[in-house]
Amino acid sequence: MAGFRAFLAVASLSLFAAASPASAQTPATENIQIGLSTDHVSITAGFSGADLTIFGSLENADPRVARQGRYDIVVVLEGPARKVVVRRKDRVLGIWINLESETFKNVPVSYSVATTRPLQDVTDPNSYKQLSLGAANIYMQPADDDESPATIQEFTAALRERKTATGLYSVNVGGVQFLSQNLFRATVRLAPNVPVGTHKARAFLFKSGLFIKESSAQLEIRKSGFEQSIFRVAHDYSFLYGVFAVSLAMLTGWLGRLVFRKD
């Protein structure tokens, strides 16, 4: 997806570092900020995926730690949560049929991660679990609690695998880069089928493997353009849309006969 033109330039810088009110005596704790220059992104029809850039700043950074590269940042863009049904096909009389299914509540439709280094190098699995950070650590709540843990686990794994395969869950290692000691840039991937709705961007700061601070911002992804208007009309005025579809078909049939008539 890297080849695609990132035509949505979203975010922008927010430099707070210079004006930090840190007192001289106590070493101030680091803080992280991310800034979006806009609260919404419009993707047009024909959108085939893009990279979204988020800028952020690190405040009160300890120059020594920064020089040694012991600050790590993980940025997550999480899509709206929806109900998802996972189905498994099994062979019945030679035919593949959807048999077992499991419904999960509140599964983020998309989950794009960008990190400074590979996730396992940033901190230990337990901290990720505590922060429920990373596609492997999001809690997916099954709608049916009576299901056996093994089944739940199998379907949860399948759900993550499918989401990753379709590009909705992605990890961009090295997607967060420090531009200076205080300024960083995160590049998260937007899949071609990125869902519309309110996305939450979150940035996690780690210092030598310890979680320090989190910052978040909201971003609305909208679809725009002619095709989106069609979609909206089809859902909001579905009967009129149907009438239109039928009339269009009749008109085309009639015109086609006029234009191409051979009898």
Added chain:
Amino acid sequence: MGIYLPIAEISVNIFVLLAMGAAVGFLSGMFGVGGGFLITPLLIFYNIPPAIAVATGANQVIASSFSGALSHVKRGTLDFKLGGVLLAGGIVGSTGGIFVFGFLRRLGQLDLFISLLYVVLLGTVGGLMLVESVNALRATRSGAAPVLKKSGQHNWIHRLPLKMRFRASKLFVSVIPVLGLGAGIGFLSSIMGVGGGFIMVPALIYLLKVPTNVVIGTSLFQIIFTSAYTTLVHATTNQTVDVMLAFLLMAGGVAGAQYGAKAGQRLRGEQLRALLALLVLAVAFRLAIDLFVTPPSLYSLSGADPT
């Protein structure tokens, strides 16, 4: 050139769709069928979700059958009364079909059911047609006169009550089989996205003994309204009609149909039917393979009930 389909929510190549429409239109003009039974599987092969392929297929069928029916109105080869009764049955069948469609979709069995219906129906119709046309070809080669219509011969259908007279078809027959046939076609129309001409035409000829010259016009007439109704209901209940997709298919289709009709006149009836039978069987075979081949992923995701 890529184009984004608003309802199917995928990007497709505009020329592939136009060519698909034109090719199916050509064939439908050549064989005198609506072409819905080819469009829907082709769309599924092209990764359009089956639910959208079906509803859009129904929409596309309107254009080709409207165009065809117009010429039959002009020639007077359309029995409005027979078409009307078929249509009354069709509305009932289509309504039932929409419910089954929504129900199967919630169960996650819709795609399977659509494929199975296609394989069974296309396999049967294609097989029967192939046998019949090969026999006819053999008969003409050996010089024997083909025995096509045994007039005056009646079957059990003609003994049913509630008879009605259809003047244009020179027919006096019970309305029960007519309504039933209409309902069956309506059901298939809403689940498979077909007009149902490939079943309607032989059924009218062989079961109801409708004269061949009014069969196609009447079948097209009822198909326009059944598929219009199907399109409307799919649009309101499932929001699965993609006008953009339908329009591209129609545009290619109406152009192709006119040339196909001309090409069809150069081929003999039996040859034409044998070719159509082979085509129908090929589509059925292709769909059948997908049922048996191990899918790349056993798991699939779907949003919960469409709200």
